[in-house]
Amino acid sequence: xxxxxxxxxxxxxxxxxxxxxxxxxxxxxxxxxxxxxxxxxxxxxxxxxxxxxxxxxxxxxxxxxxxxxxxxxxxxxxxxxxxxxxxxxxxxxxxxxxxxxxxxxxxxxxxxxxxxxxxxxxxxxxxxxxxxxxxxxxxxxxxxxxxxxxxxxxxxxxxxxxxxxxxxxxxxxxxxxxxxxxxxxxxxxxxxxxxxxxxxxxxxxxxxxxxxxxxxxxxxxxxxxxxxxxxxxxxxxxxxxxxxxxxxxxxxxxxxxxxxxxxxxxxxxxxxxxxxxxxxxxxxxxxxxxxxxxxxxxxxxxxxxxxxxxxxxxxxxxxxxxxxxxxxxxxxxxxxxxxxxxxxxxxxxxxxxxxxxxxxxxxxxxxxxxxxxxxxxxxxxxxxxx
Numbered sequence: 001x002x003x004x005x006x007x008x009x010x011x012x013x014x015x016x017x018x019x020x021x022x023x024x025x026x027x028x029x030x031x032x033x034x035x036x037x038x039x040x041x042x043x044x045x046x047x048x049x050x051x052x053x054x055x056x057x058x059x060x061x062x063x064x065x066x067x068x069x070x071x072x073x074x075x076x077x078x079x080x081x082x083x084x085x086x087x088x089x090x091x092x093x094x095x096x097x098x099x100x101x102x103x104x105x106x107x108x109x110x111x112x113x114x115x116x117x118x119x120x121x122x123x124x125x126x127x128x129x130x131x132x133x134x135x136x137x138x139x140x141x142x143x144x145x146x147x148x149x150x151x152x153x154x155x156x157x158x159x160x161x162x163x164x165x166x167x168x169x170x171x172x173x174x175x176x177x178x179x180x181x182x183x184x185x186x187x188x189x190x191x192x193x194x195x196x197x198x199x200x201x202x203x204x205x206x207x208x209x210x211x212x213x214x215x216x217x218x219x220x221x222x223x224x225x226x227x228x229x230x231x232x233x234x235x236x237x238x239x240x241x242x243x244x245x246x247x248x249x250x251x252x253x254x255x256x257x258x259x260x261x262x263x264x265x266x267x268x269x270x271x272x273x274x275x276x277x278x279x280x281x282x283x284x285x286x287x288x289x290x291x292x293x294x295x296x297x298x299x300x301x302x303x304x305x306x307x308x309x310x311x312x313x314x315x316x317x318x319x320x321x322x323x324x325x326x327x328x329x330x331x332x333x334x335x336x337x338x339x340x341x342x343x344x345x346x347x348x349x350x351x352x353x354x355x356x357x358x359x360x361x362x363x364x365x366x367x368x369x370x371x372x373x374x375x376x377x378x379x380x381x382x383x384x385x386x
Contacts (some may be wrong), residue, residue, distance in 0.1 A: 002318060009311035012304035019301055023293040024189055031195035046076050047150060048129030048211075052119035054084040056137035061093045063137055068101060072146045080106045082123045085113030115379040117223050121216045129211060134223070136205040139246055148244040149208045159213045159236025160228050162190065162199060163206035163244030179257060182357060189294065190240035197286040198238040200294040202228055206246035210236075220377040221274070222267035229275045232287055254343040254360060261364035262371070265299055269372040272296065299369070302362040333359070 049067045053060050060081065067079050079101075081094045097105040108126065110119050124132055131150055135141070145163060152161040164187055167180045190199045204224035215230045217223055228238045272295060279288045279296075309329055315322040332355050339356020342349040 002315060005311040005314040008307050009315065012308035012311065015297065015304040016301060016308070019293070019297045023297075024192065027189070027192035027196055031192050034195065044073055044076050045130040045150060045153070046128055047072060047078070047131045047133055047146060047208075048127035049077070049079045049133045049135050049146070050082065050120060050123045050127065051080070051135045051137055051139075052082045052084055052116040052123070053086060053090055053137040054113065055086050055088040055090060057086075057089045057093055059138045060090050061096075063135065063139060064094065064097055064105060066140050067135065067146070068097070068104065069143065070141065070146045071143045072150070074104070077146070078104050078106065078128055080108065080123050080127060082108045082110055082119035084110045084115065084119050115219050117217050117221055117379075118219045120223055124211065124214045127211055131208050132211050132214065133206075133208045134204055136248075138248065139205040140248070141206065142245040142247075145206065145244040145246065148241050149206070152239050152241045152244075153208070153210065155237075155239070157237050158239045159210050159231040159234065160202070160238040161208045161241050161244070162202035162228075162238070163246055164240075164242045165203040165205060166245060166247045167249070179357070181353065182361070187240075187242065191242060193290055193294070194240040197290055198232050199228070199240045200238075200287075200290045201225065202238065203246065205248060206244055219379045220267070220270065222264065222271055225268050225271045226274070229271060229278060232278065232284070233275065254340070258360055258364050261361055262368045263378055265365050265368035266371050266376065266378055268295065269299065269368060270377060299365045302366040302369075305362055 051060070051063060056063075064079055064081070067077070068074075070077065079097075081090075083091045083094065091107060091109065094105065094107040098107075106126075108119075108123055110122055120134070131153060133146060133149060141163075149161050149163055152158055165183055167183050186201070190201075193199045202224055207224065207228075209227060209231065213231050213234055213236060214227070217226050217230075231238055272291075278284050278291055281288055284291075312322060312326045312329060316326055335352045335355040336359040338349060339352035339359075342352060343356065
């Protein structure tokens with residue numbers, strides 16, 4: 001029994017160490033040198049910014065204005081909003097831009113409400129742009145973001161580009177701080193993955209695709225995950241462009257963050273099943289390794305986390321080393337508990353941020369996995385609430 005517990009403990013710790021530290025280190029070791037700075041560009045492709053919105057009257061106007069004020073040539077840029085059965089006046093706000101920006105702002109009404117993915121399927125065939133940019137209803141870009149996104153397509157092997165999401169948390173909540181730190185970690189991974197092969201996982205608020213590579217998706221599929229996988233299957237790369245910056249307020253409610261993570265993970269698990277051919281080491285040796293390391297092992301990290309705790313408890317009588325390791329685990333979960341209390345009270349406790357947020361993520365992955373095993377899918381949800 002003790003020998004089995006040792007094997008389980010060691011295997012669990014190796015899994016966790018590789019997932020969070022080993023994979024980034026390997027990426028760094030095999031990454032190609034950074035690409036040279038932009039050259040003077042001759043062609044300026046036409047761009048369509050597509051936003052799917054449901055009852056976003058409070059933010060949709062600022063989002064449209066933000067894109068129209070981009071430093072990209074006005075005659076090469078259009079904004080298209082798909083109103084997904086909105087009833088709060090979102091449509092009226094969009095229509096208000098049409099007289100002052102003729103031909104540059106278009107409204108498409110999706111009725112009845114069918115979700116973001118169906119909205120994108122409806123809009124993209126109507127896009128005039130060679131490059132389609134996907135923006136959320138609350139996405140505020142830096143003025144040069146679209147220009148940098150489009151410039152990445154100068155590489156003919158690039159079919160999809162994702163920008164840099166920066167979460168802003170002015171209140172300094174534990175959940176918000178954790179979300180911000182997590183995005184810094186993800187952005188660092190994406191920068192390395194771009195230099196190795198393709199990015200695994202993107203931000204739906206600041207993405208772009210060659211229009212001819214867009215493939216319609218089922219309503220239950222997560223476009224931010226499925227579409228990049230489809231682009232890789234078509235033989236193109238997914239790249240990260242850190243100069244294309246999106247700033248967005250972090251969710252400061254642990255409940256909202258948890259529900260959002262469950263929803264995203266559930267849809268991502270279905271996407272991994274649908275595109276399981278990408279794990280084939282003979283057809284996709286590099287990307288298959290990246291996909292397994294970044295997503296599959298990460299989503300399943302709750303398994304070794306739980307097994308390590310149980311196996312360590314079994315091994316406590318075997319010596320001080322196991323006792324100290326168990327104390328370290330208890331301290332980690334104690335800090336996670338402290339972070340939970342702090343989040344409920346709306347205060348910041350920096351030392352508890354990482355343990356709390358990592359535990360929240362893994363708990364959400366466990367919940368999503370249970371839903372996945374039960375065959376559950378999710379198409380609709382309330383925007384920005386989770």
